[in-house]
Amino acid sequence: FVTENNALIFEEHQICTSANLHHILQTIESGGLFVEDENKFIFCNVLVGRQAKARFKISNVGKITCDVNIVVRPISNKPFARIVDIFEVEPSKMCIASHSHAFATVSFTPQIMQNYQCIFEATLDGLPSTLAKSRGLVFDIAGEGNLPRVTVVRPVLHNQYGNPLLLFKRLLLGHSEKLPLILKNNGVLPAQLHVDLQDELGVFSLKGRPTTAYIYITEENKPHVKAKKAHTASLVVSPGDTAEFDVVFHSQKVGRMRGIIHLSVINNQYEETSIHMVGEGYEDDITLDNIHGLVAPTSQEDISISEFTEIIEDNDMEDLAAAALVDHIQFGDCHIGHSYNASFTVTNHSQVNLIRFEWPVSATIAFSPQMGHLHPGCAKDIVVTMKSDVPINLKNMRIRCKLSRIMFQLPADQVPDWDDHMHTVKWVDVPRNMPGTFTTKRKVIETDPEPAHSVLEENYQELQLQISANVDFASYHCQARDVRFKETLVYQTRVFEFDVINSGRVQLEFSWVSEDTSKAVSFAKPDHQGFPTCHLESKVRSW
Structure with a gap:
């Protein structure tokens, strides 16, 4: 049977080399990928506890029927390499008629968020083991268990319990302030997110931004009215993308107000975050x-x-x-x-x-x-x-x-x-x-x-x-006292770089004054460096 034609064996999957593997992994959403120079098949973006399947084509181009044994085995006998209930293959044995083909299906079910590996082997039945392996189809299979996850980019503050904290200004009654709530999907799976705003007094509310697409969002906060939606907002955040909200505090009562925004990610029971909100309203004659x-x-x-x-x-x-x-x-x-x-x-x-x-x-x-x-x-x-x-x-x-x-x-x-x-x-x-x-x-x-x-x-x-x-007082330190350029050809530019260090406790403001009336010397500060650069431009003038 065919063992060398990767395009035929992996016809249902993408094929690449290790050179462009990283780029393809950034774009692929699901399915499988075969890396030719590593002889490895990769299950992409598999959710923990979910089963992914991949089919491999076994073709008989000979004139007689052949029996093929198919197994997946661990890469070693150590406990960490266990593949029971993780990798399975069906069928374990197949009979392929002349000039025909069949598919072997490997299922991958990750248990936790970690990398898994096994070896796929398809060998002819009836041959000695050493000869069967040399004529068989052998390649590695790898996969990783993933969970959708979302991290809180803003707010950056946390309270003493480690919860993100939205800390509003002390506001006069009737005034309001909004602070950004920014979330980012740092994982490889799309994350469906439910947002629940809990506020008994109705002084906090959630507003959408045009840069973010929502399944739905309820912008009015009426805690005593029966909600028409199950959550305050629901949305899907793609890998690498951000979701943005405006959290608004309306100062309606005197005193300190508190609320909680609860974030939950579907299919990830561990990804639940509570964002605390603190605001205070006051009423003074003089402000x-x-x-x-x-x-x-x-x-x-x-x-x-x-x-x-x-x-x-x-x-x-x-x-x-x-x-x-x-x-x-x-x-x-x-x-x-x-x-x-x-x-x-x-x-x-x-x-x-x-x-x-x-x-x-x-x-x-x-x-x-x-x-x-x-x-x-x-x-x-x-x-x-x-x-x-x-x-x-x-x-x-x-x-x-x-x-x-x-x-x-x-x-x-x-x-x-x-x-x-x-x-x-x-x-x-x-x-x-x-x-x-x-x-x-x-x-x-x-x-x-x-x-x-x-x-x-x-x-x-x-x-x-x-x-x-x-x-x-402003102070600085500069070791360079004399700027001596090397010999410079006509119409060429020579650069001399030196450090100016701010040794004081306040910002140092400086400017350069050159007594060279011909403007052959100029000063600049490169964007990628923190030290000034002196340029010499050599010119010839005829009188």
Whole structure:
């Protein structure tokens, strides 16, 4: 019978070589694959506990009928090579007529997620064993048990129990925030995923993204209404693909809210994940809004592992929401003696209360305006300036603003807005030095006086702002003092590379200034390296 014609024996399967095996494995979804130079047949993407079958064609091109014995045997006698209930072949013996063929079927049933191997042998019946093997069909069979699996890419935070954590900002009632939930299929099998959002108060909801295809998704969260679907969302994630959601927290009640998103993967009982959600709603008359620092605000997605470790060690789960405070200005790396400005808005949400605010005076941090009045329903922009003449590291430094509830002596609608930044420009007469000269004017800037008022309640509300900054001298280290190019041909370019090391604790900003007026020397920083490159371009000019 035929033992050398792979195209005939494996006519129902793909055939390749080890050189392009990796590429084909990335594209094949199921079935089998024969690798010629390895003499190996591979079962592809078989689910644990499921049975996969492959047929191999045994052809008799002779003039007489032949009996063929077919077996699958382990690669060794060691326990790890056991193939009982894993590999089976049918039939174990076949009679093939002249110029005819038959199929041997090998079934593969992986028990767990591991690699399995066996040897397939088809030999003529009646021949001595040594001669039968030399004339027989022998090749290796390999397969791996797989389970569909999905990993959580975002959120990156985890609570003290190791569960992924969506940590929302502390929000004023009526406001909302969304955080991304990103899942990825890192396996080789398509994963059907069920998503269940559990939230008794109905403050969390799941929104789909146009980049992801869903079987269905319920975006409205009504916990007390009988669900029309079995799950909040259902979808299939192909190998290597990602699925994206927006998880929204609606601040509707005062206090800390919790919810859970439960992920379950079909055909994988071990792949169940619970994603915890924590949000807090509050209701204050005075809030800080539109905070614009020099560094992008740190979202819960960008908190470093070290910072999160501190949260876990210093606080319990009840205080985790403090890490997501929105009232935080980050100046980042700053240079000594330089001024840096950031801005925010202070808003009075009350429709009846008049508020007087006063920020503390500090040698490093200054507010403008530093004090002022907030009429009902009004807001005021504040600029905070950070400047230090000595190295200093501010990490989440809390600054408390003093708030007092006041009452004017006149009706509030007759009292103008006021803060210590308001000035009035006047032109006053300059006394004449000599009789008969013209009167001149002089510009005078006067600070507007604070309108008369009485304090009804001091410490009306606690208002805090966190500030972070790292102030220090910039320093660097560079061993190269002289740049000496080798001899360079005309119209050729020579490159000289050297390291500039930032040895300080703040970001180093630098620029190159060349005194070469011919512009024959230029500086560049390659994309793949962290050191500058000096280029010399040699030219000849005729005069």
